[in-house]
Amino acid sequence: MRYLSILTAAVAFGLWSYLLAQQPPGNTPANPIQLTLTQSGPGVWTATAQANNRSVNGYTNNYQGNVRPRGTPGNDVFFTLTLPTCFDSMRVRTCGSNFDTYLHIINTSLPQPDTAVDDDNQATCLIANNNISSIQIISRPNTHLISGGSANPTSVLQDSILLRGGDQLLIIVEGYRATEQGEIELEVFAYEHGPVPVFTSFTTCPFRNVRLRLDNAAAMPAGTTYNWTFSGAYSGTSTDPQPQVDLSGSCGIINVQIVVTLPAPSWDPSCQIVYSLTGTITVAPSACGGLITCSGCVPNVLIGGSFQINQDPNNPPGGGTIDLIVSTDSGATWSVVASNPTFPYTVNVPLDVSEVGVRFYRVVAYPPSSCSGSPDSSNLIRVSITDRPGNRLANAIPVSLTYNSTTQRWEAIIRDSTSGIGITNEYGLPTATGLNTNPRGTGAPDLFFLIRLPACMDSMRFNTCDGITSYNTRINLINLTLPDTTANDDQGSS
Numbered sequence: 001m002r003y004l005s006i007l008t009a010a011v012a013f014g015l016w017s018y019l020l021a022q023q024p025p026g027n028t029p030a031n032p033i034q035l036t037l038t039q040s041g042p043g044v045w046t047a048t049a050q051a052n053n054r055s056v057n058g059y060t061n062n063y064q065g066n067v068r069p070r071g072t073p074g075n076d077v078f079f080t081l082t083l084p085t086c087f088d089s090m091r092v093r094t095c096g097s098n099f100d101t102y103l104h105i106i107n108t109s110l111p112q113p114d115t116a117v118d119d120d121n122q123a124t125c126l127i128a129n130n131n132i133s134s135i136q137i138i139s140r141p142n143t144h145l146i147s148g149g150s151a152n153p154t155s156v157l158q159d160s161i162l163l164r165g166g167d168q169l170l171i172i173v174e175g176y177r178a179t180e181q182g183e184i185e186l187e188v189f190a191y192e193h194g195p196v197p198v199f200t201s202f203t204t205c206p207f208r209n210v211r212l213r214l215d216n217a218a219a220m221p222a223g224t225t226y227n228w229t230f231s232g233a234y235s236g237t238s239t240d241p242q243p244q245v246d247l248s249g250s251c252g253i254i255n256v257q258i259v260v261t262l263p264a265p266s267w268d269p270s271c272q273i274v275y276s277l278t279g280t281i282t283v284a285p286s287a288c289g290g291l292i293t294c295s296g297c298v299p300n301v302l303i304g305g306s307f308q309i310n311q312d313p314n315n316p317p318g319g320g321t322i323d324l325i326v327s328t329d330s331g332a333t334w335s336v337v338a339s340n341p342t343f344p345y346t347v348n349v350p351l352d353v354s355e356v357g358v359r360f361y362r363v364v365a366y367p368p369s370s371c372s373g374s375p376d377s378s379n380l381i382r383v384s385i386t387d388r389p390g391n392r393l394a395n396a397i398p399v400s401l402t403y404n405s406t407t408q409r410w411e412a413i414i415r416d417s418t419s420g421i422g423i424t425n426e427y428g429l430p431t432a433t434g435l436n437t438n439p440r441g442t443g444a445p446d447l448f449f450l451i452r453l454p455a456c457m458d459s460m461r462f463n464t465c466d467g468i469t470s471y472n473t474r475i476n477l478i479n480l481t482l483p484d485t486t487a488n489d490d491q492g493s494s
Helices: 002-022
Strands: 036-040 044-052 076-082 087-093 103-107 113-117 131-136 143-148 157-162 170-174 184-192 202-203 209-211 224-233 236-238 244-245 252-261 275-284 294-295 308-309 320-328 335-339 345-348 356-366 381-386 398-401 402-405 409-411 449-451 475-481 483-488
Touching: 044 076, 076 184, 087 103, 170 184, 294 356, 294 381, 335 345
Parallel strands: 202 275, 398 449
Antiparallel strands: 036 044, 044 184, 076 170, 087 131, 087 184, 103 113, 103 170, 131 143, 143 157, 209 244, 224 236, 224 252, 252 275, 294 308, 308 345, 320 335, 320 356, 356 381, 402 409, 475 483
């Protein structure tokens, strides 16, 4: 009998081992399907697995615990995975399954395993359905707020679970009912803490200076450190979050490596995430005229005044040499105003009536000496230079006489000034042909007024005696119809 008992036990043990070996993968917690999280991008791990829980495939209902939350009557499939270190949040979903699934997550590394559950209530993946998501609770280290989606509002889960880097998780997917069987697709995503830095390669003209930054620089938390390394057509290093790089003599490919170190989270001071990004800057072997603008140019610029030519910050001129050029004959000929100007560039207009006219400005950029390519021009800026009304006979200020029935005379009061920019001495100069006859003008700035005399006029008087005039003036009266001239030296301001 003793030998028979031993033989019976041996046969029973062998039969159990045989039955366990014949079970489909994941049918029980003893033979779960192993999930391996692989890094699919900066700060992201993913794992995917498929199974079919149909009874004909050997799957049975083995998760029927009466603890919260308890299992369903449906066949279940067990999966297991190990959480990565320094992870911040995760998502587990069954969106690719073709039946109504029920999802459980159990942290088996705890002395008393903690559980989260999701009743997705349907077989399609809409908004938050078919998944369990977690986010870090900052005030409770390693504790995650779990949320589960459901088409049934009463089935929506919101609970907390302890999840730590390196913990072993048991994930159970089962049918909501015994009849719910079919294809299961399980997806797991785990994410590192903090934003993932992004740097996109780009092509640029050979600007003198290029300001670099991460695509999502504004999302980087305070305390983030940066180490930039450049090699290839340009070499150098920088620890500036947004370094400025001089590319004036560079052409070709510049290799960029950025090591971004995020500050350790408060819930895990030992967990410091370091990202290493790579990219390229392609410096085009040509020059860029860019775009220029003008301030102080509208509607026109007075002689003796000034204006500024600016570069568009989003499309500045770039190249080895940059010339600011001007044309005073509608673009027929050009001359250089300044080479490699500093923008904004101020143009001072001399107080000279010969400056009156239209000017065209543009920038011409030439490739660096080490680069091939052709010069490139910017857009054209049109600037109108003029003097003040009344500065010359050609722009004399018209005066309208108004008839006063009480005094029975035509009258006009004119108030102006010969001070400031835009006005010069144009009467009596040797170049003012026909106006430098006796008596000719003085060397002071002057103003021209044009009056048409009324019919039946008997006499007239001009004076600067109204008390507003504050200096010694001289009045010159010219009959342009004859012509004939008379003048008065008033010898004072009263």
